[in-house]
Amino acid sequence: MKKIFLYSSIVLTAFVSSCREIDDNISPNNVDPSEISPRQTLTAAQNLVMTAQAGTLNSLSNVWTNTWAGNYYYFGNPLTREYSLDISNTFGAGIWTSSYTAANNLQGIIDKGAGLPLHSAIARILKAYQLQYVVDFYGDAPYSEAFKGQSNLTPRYDDDAAIYRSLVEEINKAIADINATTQNGDNVVTPQEDVIFGGDMDNWEKFAKNVKLKILLRQSKVTDPAVRAFVDAQLQTLATGNTADFYLGDVIINPGYSNKNSATPNPLFSNYGAVNFQGSALNTNGWRLYKAAQYYANSVNGTLYGSATGDYRGSQMFRRATSSASPAPQAPSSVVGIKQGGAKPAGSTEWQYSFLGWKFIGTTFNEKLPVATPPSPNPDQGNQAIYAMIFQGDTSGGAYIAEVGAAMDGYLALGSENKLLLAEAATLYPSIFTFSAQSAYNSAVADSFDFYGLLPARATNYLAALNNTTVGWAGAPNKIAAIQYQRFASLANLRQVETYINFLKTGYPAIPNAENAIYPNKPYRLIYPISEYTGNSANVPNVSQAQVFVKNQFTPFWNQN
Template sequence: MKKIKIALFLLSVSLISCNDYTDLGPNPNQLNADLATPDQYLSAAQTLSYSTQASTMERLGLLFSNACGGNVQSYAAPFNDEFSMNVTSIFYKSIWENLYLRAGVYQKVIDYNDVNSEYKEFKAIAMIGKVYDMEYIVDLYGDAPYTEAFKGINNITPKYDDDFEIYKKLFTELDNARALIDDIAAGTYPNSTAKSNSYDMIFGGSMASWKTFANTIELKMLLRMSKCTGAAGTYRDQRLASMVANGNNNFISTDVTIQPGFSDSRNDTVNPLVYNFGWDMNANPTNYNVYAASGHFIKCLNPYTNVNYASASEQEIVAGSGINYPNVNDPRRLSIFTSPNGQRGVTQGSVFVDVFKPGGSTTGQPSKLAGYFFNPYNQTGTGATNPTLSTGNIFAGNKGYVMTVAESYFLQAEAAHLGSVNPSFAALGLNAASSFAAGVNASMSFYNATPGTYLTTINAKPNFGYNSTFTFSENYNAIMYQKWIAILPSNAIESYIDNTRTGYPLNPMPKNSSYTKRPNRLIYPSSEYISNSANVPNVGLGDIFSVNSKSPFWLQ
């Protein structure tokens, strides 16, 4: 495993003043790891964790969920590795490395010797934050170091644990966090009360909100396990029953956001989503011109009259599926991608702009990410207008979205939908149709779009709307389809994982791929094969495209 030493923490986390939590530059002389207290770690851990979600994880999600193509008008063969499925030990290796580094910072808070019981709130928050990060390690890689991880120089070659066993330990972490929150609320630790308010960049120290978020994370993990049988299936059902028995079947009803002081004062204080997919502190494009709307996405959100279909057969999403694009004018389409003379897309793997309105041409720029992708709810009051050199980076200071309420509603919709085949999910007492509608409406608000009659229209279309007359599969695809659209700017990696575990929503392969599906997992990073070679499992291309013992346990 990559050597996660205290020195690495010092390179990532400096003492942070209450008014500049994004000041994460290296200053090893400023922080003694042995003397640092949780208030000097927590906000840094949260900010760095979000940065990973809003950068490499978001990029992989946008590409593997087929929301974005490459801007072939400006770059030669952009994202060729992603579209050809050239997955190696250096492919997105920073996801593994950064998630472990961030989880390690949370572990420093958890392990702190709190002799005066001053930091119980910090510890509960850190447990939940660590679970949030480590779940993705399992979901994207399977087996991983856990019981021997986070030991610093005391163990730089930790063993790999079975991924199902890691999941169980993560559930225990959530239990411990909720129990600690209950004890704090009961007055057991008076020295800890409200201590985290100024350092918690997500909920401002609201322990009730953290408990509800922990419940939502647990629901997400149990949904990952929805197809498990045997011991894992039994364990899942026991956890679901425990949620009901302990009153933990309530979930977030507002967006989970982070605001550590993002601003345009420096490049490293710009909101990471804005910086990685848009512009620097001065509104110079960073990667804005690399991304284009995928042809698939344009077809999903536009009526047939807006797309240059050569024949009716091209309206089928995946050849042989019998399912055509929905043929709707989705109100969110212009909030997500621009419309240069009509929306124009690049089918993944295409070498030219190949999706446009009838009568258009392949010349000219494709649709790019629009303002509300970066500016949900019109936070700045400037609408969908993207930053320019004259306006400056007006989106730089926008808050980040860790989990949107729309994502929560679609998790609840999926759980309720599964309740029709699994009584353990039904016991949560959720309603699929109402949760689905709430998710769509929340997504409309997020993108500052006017829903009009969209929900009524889409609920008459199998695979895209939810209707009691549709089949189980049609409604399942609809939940995942709407979730895919809803979470694009906040957590696109979820849609890739959702498609891996459920097969929904339908997602065509890139033109230049010789594979019939995307990988079920990623390959361990080269840093593991170099520094922890005695323990890291040998995983190759032959292992990641089939279901086998090296797949995430919930897929086996």
């Protein structure tokens, strides 16, 4: 972890200097991070969390849920290791590195936040939010001795169950501090400092409960008596019959994303958008690298589970190229995907398959808004003339797409994701969460349709038709299977990490491997990055490739049963 601790403060300082003025008594030419107040660092730390979520964590989850496929028409042999499951200590390291970079900066706020308990509370919540994924992808990890900077460059590894417990305790401390702090004078978080909830501590407390609930639900299969007792006791602290006790909407972050320069776009758009910032050059390593995978496409276009499952969200998330814009959403049947690891069909072209859509291509038609011609400068004021995407390399609309896409919001959770979490809670623990699981599920689907600009009637009709299929609330083998299918359908592109981790736990939906996979199942974890084996060799567990594909002592504790 040596490299993380050496450079994370540099990254933070650079971001802070571009977002907020430094205290007057600190030289802007030689900033000592230890002298920077949490007031100046909170925005940067929040953005580092979004950056971590938008990187390898997101792309790998979309590939391993068979949502994305590589564009083998433009790239010779894309996603070879992701498809084949050739996991090693050089694979997926971005998840580890970006998570610890974000957590290290959040810990800095906590360490310096004794006089600013609300800032510290926000940092604790986000630290728990991000480090949960480290446990989910790696199991045991540095925690109690981590974040010490130069004083400890080789931290020991903590038991993953103990880390999960500590994360819950961090959230409990954050909630207690929020409730104990009177918001006045210095004890106020301003909208300029908090680019997620604008300093609304009621929303932070509700979101803290979401994160705590997610950590606890991950452990629903654990049978260890000590872990079980802690989880059961903590679930009781969240007991309610009212879903409004949790945060139900989208968790949005936007510190001022724009196409001003290469550092300012939303990291999701930088990674996966159609064009590069400020110009019309195609983002070939983002938007053109990834296409809809056949499994996801066939799930939402009505092929795999029957025509009743045709899902208009799919054609908003993934768009076919057209030579002219059409002021209407594309039909679900228009979603066409590439088979992961399959052979290229003879005579086919890349334009027959769906690209990433929605804001990654500038804008997607919104049924709830009027058509605006010529394009409105504000995408929320009406639909744009550029509905489809760049057609076969035509970049004439690139500057406009860059302007809209670079400024898009980031999402740390979607409203549909939050409501599906509550549906899961009420399904697994109905005596603790006494609200209706089905109502939360229905509300999640309606929320997702609304998020993608579709009329409420489409969600109503979809839910009614879905009930007669094996992935609907009434027709699925169990309610968790129905919830998981909606995670899969709803969270594509933005938050598919939750689908993947829960797939490892539940086996739903029945996601196939790529045709060229060398193992019969997805890995239950990743191998620690090579930086740990070279810089922290005395502490890092030695995990082999074969061991990540079977359940054993190295599997994250919540999935060992």
